[in-house]
Structures are given as structure tokens and as C-alpha cells.
Amino acid sequence: MTSTDLKPVLVLERKIFPDAWPESAFREILEDADWSAVVAEYKGKIIGYAIYLIVLNESHLANIAVDEPFRRKSVAKHLLEHILKVVQEKKCEVILLEVRVSNREARAFYERFGFKELYRRKKYYREPVEDALVMARALN
Ligand SMILES: CC(C)(COP(=O)(O)OP(=O)(O)OC[C@H]1O[C@@H](n2cnc3c(N)ncnc32)[C@H](O)[C@@H]1OP(=O)(O)O)[C@@H](O)C(=O)NCCC(=O)NCCS
Numbered sequence: 001m002t003s004t005d006l007k008p009v010l011v012l013e014r015k016i017f018p019d020a021w022p023e024s025a026f027r028e029i030l031e032d033a034d035w036s037a038v039v040a041e042y043k044g045k046i047i048g049y050a051i052y053l054i055v056l057n058e059s060h061l062a063n064i065a066v067d068e069p070f071r072r073k074s075v076a077k078h079l080l081e082h083i084l085k086v087v088q089e090k091k092c093e094v095i096l097l098e099v100r101v102s103n104r105e106a107r108a109f110y111e112r113f114g115f116k117e118l119y120r121r122k123k124y125y126r127e128p129v130e131d132a133l134v135m136a137r138a139l140n
Pocket residue numbers: 016063064065066067070071072073074075076077078098099100103104105106108109110112
């Protein structure tokens with residue numbers, strides 16, 4: 001993801017998430033060496049993106065989203081596989097994430113890729129207020 005991708009990424013972010021991240025958060029991520037962001041394109045159009053953070057031997061999948069018409073076509077799978085490859089190359093031992101308890105699609109996606117529930121973080125989300133499940137996958 002580069003700053004020229006921000007406009008279409010923000011359109012997707014606002015379409016997909018009721019508690020969308022502000023533009024300032026995306027700009028900070030692009031400037032911070034600990035954070036990385038990748039996009040998936042189809043015919044020159046951004047159809048998905050993912051954001052992750054590496055801190056020492058831990059990585060954190062902070063966001064992954066695919067435009068609705070392009071779901072169930074392995075777009076998120078490709079984004080996640082790319083991230084897993086990078087974080088393993090950087091010697092991370094684990095990848096963590098939070099997901100809304102009601103987000104069945106994302107939970108099924110993460111479970112499919114070997115993430116296991118660790119614990120519940122009470123009232124982690126706003127708009128609407130909801131608990132998060134913290135999930136993790138060990139890396140080789
Ligand atoms: C979660 C999300 C990113 C998955 O993206 P996607 O590109 O549709 O996922 P993929 O096509 O790569 O799915 C790979 C596998 O994950 C599982 N999976 C994905 N979506 C699923 C769903 N809705 N129901 C059940 N399993 C699902 C399946 O095993 C799927 O393989 P299959 O299609 O061969 O059965 C997408 O649904 C999305 O953008 N949701 C809204 C944003 C969001 O909630 N992000 C997560 C925030 S924590």
C-alpha cells in the first residue's frame with residue numbers, strides 16, 4: 001500500500017467497517033517502519049487490503065478486508081499467505097489478531113488458516129460495543 005492507494009482503500013474501509021479507521025491512522029501506518037500494509041488488485045482496482053505490525057518476535061494482523069463482490073475467491077487467503085511468509089522470514093514466532101465475536105465470516109476464515117482462540121477481550125470494540133476474541137497462530 002502506498003499513499004496513492006489511500007483514497008480507494010479508505011472507500012473500502014468505510015464501506016466495510018462501521019468503526020472504520022480514520023485516514024490519519026492509515027497515514028501513520030504508511031510512515032511507521034514497524035507497520036506494513038498490502039493491497040490486492042484486480043484489473044488495476046484495489047479489491048482488498050491487509051495491515052500488520054511486527055514487534056520483535058511477535059506479529060499482529062491488525063486489519064484484513066475484501067470488497068464484498070470479490071469475497072470467497074481466495075483474495076484474503078493470498079493476502080494472509082503473503083503476510084505469513086514475510087513475518088516468518090522476519091523470525092516472528094506468533095501472529096495474533098482480534099476479531100469481533102459476532103464476525104462469523106472472519107472467524108471462519110481465521111480458523112481455516114490455523115488461528116486458535118486465546119481469550120475474550122471485554123468491550124474491546126466501539127460502534128457497536130462488542131467483545132473481541134483474541135486469536136493466535138504459532139509460526140515455524
Ligand atoms: C474475512 C474476509 C477478509 C475473508 O475474505 P475472502 O477473500 O472472502 O476469504 P477467502 O476467499 O480467501 O477465504 C478462504 C477460506 O476461508 C474460509 N472462509 C472465508 N470466508 C468465509 C465465510 N464467509 N464463511 C465460512 N468460511 C469462510 C473458507 O474456508 C475459505 O475457503 P473456501 O472459499 O474455499 O471455502 C472477508 O469476509 C471480509 O472482508 N470481511 C469483512 C471485513 C472483516 O470482517 N475483516 C476481518 C476483521 S477482524
